[in-house]
Amino acid sequence: MSTAFKLGDFTKVREERFGDEQRAKEPATFPQFTVKDLNFFYGDFQALHNLDLEVPAEKVTALIGPSGCGKSTFLRILNRMSETVPHTRVTGEVSLGDQDLFSFHPTVLRRRVGMVFQRPNPFPKSIFDNVAYGVRVNGMLPASQMKERVEQSLRRAALWEEVKDKLHVSALSLSGGQQQRLCIARSLAVEPEVLLLDEPCSALDPLATAKIEDLVFELKGLCTIVIVTHNMLQAARVADYVGFFLSGKLIEFEGARKMFMNPGKKQTEDYLTGRFG
Amino acid sequence: MTTAAYPPTSKKIANAVMLSITGICAFLVVAVLLFILGYLVVNGAKSLNWAFFTKLPAPVGEIGGGLANAIVGSGKMLLIAAALGVPVGLLGGVHLAEFSGSAFASIVRYTTDLLNGVPSIVMGIFVYTLVVVPMHHFSTLAGGIALGIMMIPIALRSTEEFLRGVPQALREGAMSLGASKTQTILTVIIPAALPGIITGIMLNLARVAGETAPLLFTAFSNQYWSPGFDQPSASLPVVIFNYAISPYEDWHRQAWAGGFVLLTAVLLINIVARLILSRRTSLPR
Ligand SMILES: Nc1ncnc2c1ncn2[C@@H]1O[C@H](COP(=O)(O)OP(=O)(O)OP(=O)(O)O)[C@@H](O)[C@H]1O
Ligand SMILES: [Mg+2]
Numbered sequence: 363m364s365t366a367f368k369l370g371d372f373t374k375v376r377e378e379r380f381g382d383e384q385r386a387k388e389p390a391t392f393p394q395f396t397v398k399d400l401n402f403f404y405g406d407f408q409a410l411h412n413l414d415l416e417v418p419a420e421k422v423t424a425l426i427g428p429s430g431c432g433k434s435t436f437l438r439i440l441n442r443m444s445e446t447v448p449h450t451r452v453t454g455e456v457s458l459g460d461q462d463l464f465s466f467h468p469t470v471l472r473r474r475v476g477m478v479f480q481r482p483n484p485f486p487k488s489i490f491d492n493v494a495y496g497v498r499v500n501g502m503l504p505a506s507q508m509k510e511r512v513e514q515s516l517r518r519a520a521l522w523e524e525v526k527d528k529l530h531v532s533a534l535s536l537s538g539g540q541q542q543r544l545c546i547a548r549s550l551a552v553e554p555e556v557l558l559l560d561e562p563c564s565a566l567d568p569l570a571t572a573k574i575e576d577l578v579f580e581l582k583g584l585c586t587i588v589i590v591t592h593n594m595l596q597a598a599r600v601a602d603y604v605g606f607f608l609s610g611k612l613i614e615f616e617g618a619r620k621m622f623m624n625p626g627k628k629q630t631e632d633y634l635t636g637r638f639g
Numbered sequence: 640m641t642t643a644a645y646p647p648t649s650k651k652i653a654n655a656v657m658l659s660i661t662g663i664c665a666f667l668v669v670a671v672l673l674f675i676l677g678y679l680v681v682n683g684a685k686s687l688n689w690a691f692f693t694k695l696p697a698p699v700g701e702i703g704g705g706l707a708n709a710i711v712g713s714g715k716m717l718l719i720a721a722a723l724g725v726p727v728g729l730l731g732g733v734h735l736a737e738f739s740g741s742a743f744a745s746i747v748r749y750t751t752d753l754l755n756g757v758p759s760i761v762m763g764i765f766v767y768t769l770v771v772v773p774m775h776h777f778s779t780l781a782g783g784i785a786l787g788i789m790m791i792p793i794a795l796r797s798t799e800e801f802l803r804g805v806p807q808a809l810r811e812g813a814m815s816l817g818a819s820k821t822q823t824i825l826t827v828i829i830p831a832a833l834p835g836i837i838t839g840i841m842l843n844l845a846r847v848a849g850e851t852a853p854l855l856f857t858a859f860s861n862q863y864w865s866p867g868f869d870q871p872s873a874s875l876p877v878v879i880f881n882y883a884i885s886p887y888e889d890w891h892r893q894a895w896a897g898g899f900v901l902l903t904a905v906l907l908i909n910i911v912a913r914l915i916l917s918r919r920t921s922l923p924r
Contacts, residue, residue: 441815443811443814443815446811446814448740468814469814469817469818469819470817472814472815472816472817473816473817476815476816477811477815479808479811479812479815481808483806483808483809483811483812484812485809485812485813485827485831486809486830486831487830495813495816495818495826496816496817496818498826499813499816499817499818499819499822499826500816500817545812548812548816549815549816552816552817
């Protein structure tokens with residue numbers, strides 16, 4: 363993707379990426395997550411209503427919708443971080459591949475389904491120790507192979523060149539954008555099948571945002587990505603599939619091309635064109 | 640007339656009065672400390688000499704000698720106090736911070752606050768019953784245990800506070816990488832809070848170092864060295880107390896010197912603790 367491409371408006375981005383019908387045809391894939399009749403409750407408050415969807419593997423799925431519609435709630439169910447909030451309840455079925463999501467031990471599941479948060483949250487440890495953390499707690503590699511894994515992860519997160527000479531300084535000394543890429547590297551180090559990104563760019567400036575978007579685009583072949591974003595432009599740039607949430611319901615789930623060029627629901631169209639609430 | 644650029648005089652007077660009253664009160668606090676410090680320096684420092692740190696107390700009537708046994712005694716008791724108070728306070732604090740929602744945690748928190756309010760002399764009597772009576776004599780061990788119990792409430796609560804101060808985002812970061820709750824606590828939360836926890840514990844040690852009442856019933860006192868941990872032992876606060884109420888001029892002199900040494904030690908611990916806290920790496924928001 364060129365920089366000019368990035369700075370364009372929504373319509374232009376949409377035309378460039380999806381205008382050519384032939385080129386835009388994506389081959390079908392198998393589902394990474396299968397969600398059936400999913401409901402979620404915070405105490406008595408129902409945050410998600412009867413969700414049914416299949417998140418395709420090795421693609422980028424963007425979740426969009428107005429604030430408070432339940433995007434983060436849904437994302438946090440996928441790695442069961444939702445369970446860490448007291449007084450919550452979930453009903454329905456979710457499977458990872460063909461295994462029941464709730465049959466996993468949460469630590470095993472979270473190794474396979476990584477998550478990057480809205481605000482960068484590096485540990486107050488060295489850059490090296492941040493990336494090595496997940497590998498260590500999961501006892502995945504002997505210490506002798508750690509260096510290699512750390513370098514590989516930092517390269518994949520497009521951070522290696524910037525930090526290779528200061529792996530042992532505190533991660534807190536990095537800029538916000540670098541910290542966020544470090545958090546991505548940290549997640550990649552445990553070789554997850556899925557990476558969940560909850561508004562990963564909302565605390566970053568446009569340049570740092572562009573870097574993360576490039577990264578998301580490139581990671582596609584490596585793992586399945588589910589990204590929550592408020593930025594339609596960002597969704598149009600990186601997504602292969604898009605889910606539109608409204609008040610805890612999934613209004614529409616489509617390939618990005620269909621969603622952006624020709625949405626099936628009036629509410630989706632209103633939201634995409636900014637004619638909303 | 641144009642609008643006044645300055646507030647009316649009444650406002651200025653109110654401001655000045657407020658500033659003076661609060662200023663005087665703040666000054667009083669500092670003045671008390673300075674007065675104590677000054678008095679101790681003047682009376683204590685001049686009575687200090689090498690013998691004070693190396694010699695045993697001189698027999699009644701003789702001039703000279705030192706409080707070496709009391710200094711070592713205090714050190715040994717603080718060691719025992721730390722060995723008891725630090726692990727219990729630390730682990731209990733971790734429990735309160737990490738399992739804060741449970742009814743058990745609320746009960747512990749409430750009990751701890753009550754325990755903190757128990758007069759120190761009562762704590763002394765409690766340990767007397769618990770340790771001294773079964774052992775049939777006073778001991779360093781009993782004194783250390785009394786000080787250790789006095790440390791627990793504050794060690795617990797300060798540890799809890801510093802652990803709670805660790806951002807939730809760090810917990811979530813660790814757990815989302817597949818760390819178990821125990822791993823998260825041990826490898827992320829405690830290291831992030833460690834400078835604060837250590838500071839809290841040092842301040843707490845400094846506080847109990849000056850306790851006198853709980854030692855009267857537990858370690859009692861001793862004119863001589865107290866070998867091991869099961870003999871009555873001298874300690875700085877108790878010796879200061881005994882010497883200060885004695886009729887001998889030379890003992891008064893030594894009490895001043897003892898007070899000066901104790902205060903200097905407490906101040907040093909305080910300063911080091913604050914240094915540790917101010918040097919801690921800042922955490923992400
Ligand atoms: N811990 C919680 N306890 C109670 N209610 C919650 C909690 N977290 C979220 N909610 C509620 O659940 C609903 C969905 O919240 P969620 O955070 O999933 O929205 P979101 O789509 O991610 O919003 P945003 O775009 O602002 O991040 C909201 O109404 C919110 O108030
Ligand atoms: Mg959210």
